[in-house]
Amino acid sequence: MFSRSSWLHLRIHFSFFLLPIFLFSLAVSPNFSGGRVLWIFLILHLLLYPASNGYNSYFDKDEKSIGGLRNPPPVKKGLYSLSLLLDFMAIVLAYIKINTTFAVMVLIYGLISKAYSHPSVRLKKYGWTSWMITGLFQGLFTFMACYVGINDFEIGNALRNEVLVPGVLTSMMLWANYPLTQVYQHEEDTRRGDITISARLGITGTFYFSASVFTLALGGFLFYLKFVFGETYAWAFLVAILPILIYFFYWFLLIMQSRTNADYSHTMRLNYISGVCLNVFFMYLFIEKTQVTQLI
Numbered sequence: 222m223f224s225r226s227s228w229l230h231l232r233i234h235f236s237f238f239l240l241p242i243f244l245f246s247l248a249v250s251p252n253f254s255g256g257r258v259l260w261i262f263l264i265l266h267l268l269l270y271p272a273s274n275g276y277n278s279y280f281d282k283d284e285k286s287i288g289g290l291r292n293p294p295p296v297k298k299g300l301y302s303l304s305l306l307l308d309f310m311a312i313v314l315a316y317i318k319i320n321t322t323f324a325v326m327v328l329i330y331g332l333i334s335k336a337y338s339h340p341s342v343r344l345k346k347y348g349w350t351s352w353m354i355t356g357l358f359q360g361l362f363t364f365m366a367c368y369v370g371i372n373d374f375e376i377g378n379a380l381r382n383e384v385l386v387p388g389v390l391t392s393m394m395l396w397a398n399y400p401l402t403q404v405y406q407h408e409e410d411t412r413r414g415d416i417t418i419s420a421r422l423g424i425t426g427t428f429y430f431s432a433s434v435f436t437l438a439l440g441g442f443l444f445y446l447k448f449v450f451g452e453t454y455a456w457a458f459l460v461a462i463l464p465i466l467i468y469f470f471y472w473f474l475l476i477m478q479s480r481t482n483a484d485y486s487h488t489m490r491l492n493y494i495s496g497v498c499l500n501v502f503f504m505y506l507f508i509e510k511t512q513v514t515q516l517i
Contacts, residue, residue, distance in 0.1 A: 227300040230278040231271035231307070232289035238496045239270060239359060242391050244503035246367035248510055249387055253371045260318040261370045265363075268311035269327055273334035275304035280338040281345075285409050286485035288402055288492070315370070323370035330366065333358050345410075348418040352399055360392030361385070390445060393438035394499075400427045401491065404483045424483045428473050435469075454506060461502035465495050 243265060247253060278287070279300045287293050308331045316324035336342040337351065344351040365379040365388055372378070379385075403410065403419035404427050410417050419427045439462070447455040468491055475482040 223303070224297050224299055226294040226297050227275065227303050229290060229294055230275050230296065230300050231303070232274040232278075233267065233271045235274060235289040236266035236270040237500070238492055239363070240266065240496070241394075241499040241503050242360060242363050243367050244500060244507060245387060245391060246364045247371060248503055248507040249383070250368060250371045252373065253511075257319060257371055257373065260314065261323070261367060264311050264314050264319075264327065265367075268307045268314070269330060272304045272307035272311060272331065275300050275307070276335055277338040279304065280340065281413075283409060286405065288489070291485055319370045320373055322374075322376050323366060326362070326366035326369070326376075330358060330362065343415070345417065346413075346415040348416050348421045352396065352418040356392045356396040356399055360395045361388035364388035364391050386445060390438060390441050393434065393441060397431050397435035397438055398492075398495065401431050402488060403427075405485050405488055424476060424480055428469075428476065432469070450506070450510065454509075457505065458502055461498045461505075465491070465498055468494050 243262060247258060274289075278293070279296055281287070282296050283293050285293075311331070312324055312328050315327040333354065337344045337355065344354060365376075365384060368374065368379050368384050368388075369376060379388075400417075400419040400422065403417045404424055406417070407420045407424075411420055418430075422430050442458055443455045446458055472482070472487050472491060475487070
């Protein structure tokens with residue numbers, strides 16, 4: 222269970238790319254406390270997400286590069302037990318430290334993530350379905366879970382437009398990015414029978430599709446930030462994502478020259494640029510909105 226291989230497959234550092242959802246939810250929260258914020262961060266990013274990564278790795282048994290691991294080691298049986306243990310710890314701590322609603326939502330997230338790769342369901346092999354469900358649960362659903370947890374609310378408080386709108390926007394960002402994370406895995410996914418959305422669209426089709434969805438997401442974010450927070454924040458967001466746009470078009474030009482550039486290195490580089498830019502912006506939004514620095 223505690224072998225080096227199993228810990229590597231948890232890909233804990235990969236949680237960095239989902240941190241913007243937590244920070245965005247924190248930024249729109251009216252009733253947060255330091256203790257609750259810290260516990261939710263730990264539960265999601267050190268337990269729930271790694272558990273999901275490990276569980277999926279156990280059933281995928283990838284031999285080539287996967288997100289966060291250029292050369293994944295062979296999967297060992299202990300990875301299955303370790304992922305379930307982390308999942309269980311996430312649910313228990315969510316119940317003890319936060320509230321029942323948050324714990325139930327953590328449980329649901331874990332079940333959906335297991336359905337993604339488990340042979341009896343294997344959502345991953347259904348391109349459009351897995352695209353929709355992954356973006357919905359990693360985005361909107363997680364945003365709502367963070368919101369009810371951070372503020373100690375019941376689920377009804379998360380079903381308001383003030384929460385649903387930014388939650389949907391996070392899903393749109395994930396729907397734009399998700400196909401790009403699969404662009405270098407077509408051969409291995411197809412060999413396993415997983416016809417992902419990127420495999421269906423093809424390499425160039427994936428870029429056109431992601432660009433279209435990202436354009437819609439960008440328009441939605443700019444509109445939302447301008448009318449909820451002010452025009453300054455809309456401009457700040459535009460500046461924050463500029464490096465993402467520049468690298469995306471640079472990578473696309475490379476791919477037009479040679480399809481071999483649709484590889485692991487370029488994919489991860491885009492992920493890291495996106496993660497840094499979005500995390501910095503949402504941290505800025507949180508600090509500016511709450512004026513939390515004045516309390517220090």
